[in-house]
Amino acid sequence: MANTTGPDYALEARGIGKQFGSFWAVKDVHLRIPRGSIHALIGPNGAGKTTCFNLLTKTLQPSTGQIILNGEDISGLRTSDVAKRGMVRSFQISAIFADMTVLENVRVALQSAHGRAFRFLSPISSIRGLDTRARELLADVGLADAETAKAADLSYGKKRALEIATTLALDPQVMLLDEPTAGMGHEDIEPITQLIRKVSAGRTIVIVEHNLSVVSTLSDRITVLQAGQVLMEGTYPEVSADERVIAAYMGGVEDAH
Structure with missing residues (x-):
């Protein structure tokens, strides 16, 4: 039963x-x-x-x-x-960093998921290691070709796709x-x-x-x-x-x- x-x-x-x-x-x-x-x-x-x-x-x-x-x-x-x-919530109003690139948005979410606070003085190597996973997530939501674009420049639908990618980063x-x-x-x-x-x-x-x-x-x-x-x-x-x-x-x- x-x-x-x-x-x-x-x-x-x-x-x-x-x-x-x-x-x-x-x-x-x-x-x-x-x-x-x-x-x-x-x-x-x-x-x-x-x-x-x-x-x-x-x-x-x-x-x-x-x-x-x-x-x-x-x-x-x-x-x-x-x-x-x-359990993670994705909000109705898109919760992304408009002035960051698409890749940077997902990387920040991955840093949060891995317990790494965002630090401007962190070694580049400590965050570059997250790029592979970030690119996988962008591919999953159809944004593989947009990683260098500013989030603010995306269409509304693609902004929502990016938001879903940042949500997925929290696994x-x-x-x-x-x-x-x-x-x-x-x-x-x-x-x-x-x-x-x-x-x-x-x-x-x-x-x-x-x-x-x-x-x-x-x-x-x-x-x-x-x-x-x-x-x-x-x-x-x-x-x-x-x-x-x-x-x-x-x-x-x-x-x-």
Whole structure:
């Protein structure tokens, strides 16, 4: 019989909630995300997706409940401690150093992953050794030909690809992607969708995504939130046909959190 509390689930939320004053932005949310799967959180504006995501990544501390990563309760840990345990978040707003080259951005991420603080007086040899791995990561995300370009000069889609490369530099077991296609034109959405599928090999991915076409293409399972609570969970065909989900999206409420 499968062990439902340990290795079968990379990430679990057990009744998590977040209260702001008298308002519950998220309440009694339960999630079980199987190892190696892609799981999406969706919902209309104000459903609590961002708050739930912030709780999972420990950007916010939960008011109630537990968050379990690889069988370990991480509810009381800081974001940096969670990252050391293999769960890393990629933010909606691209978190790259615009004035650095593409290669330098990935090298800095690798320095962080190897516990080497960025020092201007460090010997060149101490960081050049990371270039091989940095170039491998750039090749993985389709930026092999752009290593000398300034990050600021990249297209929006390529900036997101670079952000994914810097996230991969931390060698995460669990990646949480916040609106990975937000603000993209149609020409960038498909390459980024394919990239997410590619880097999901051997990893668990959780995404918050508004583009339901992307969700339908990528997701193994989907959790639908409404008013801070789980409305339903299922496959895309199950979710998209559910009358409660259709009503929630058609009804749309103001986005509070």
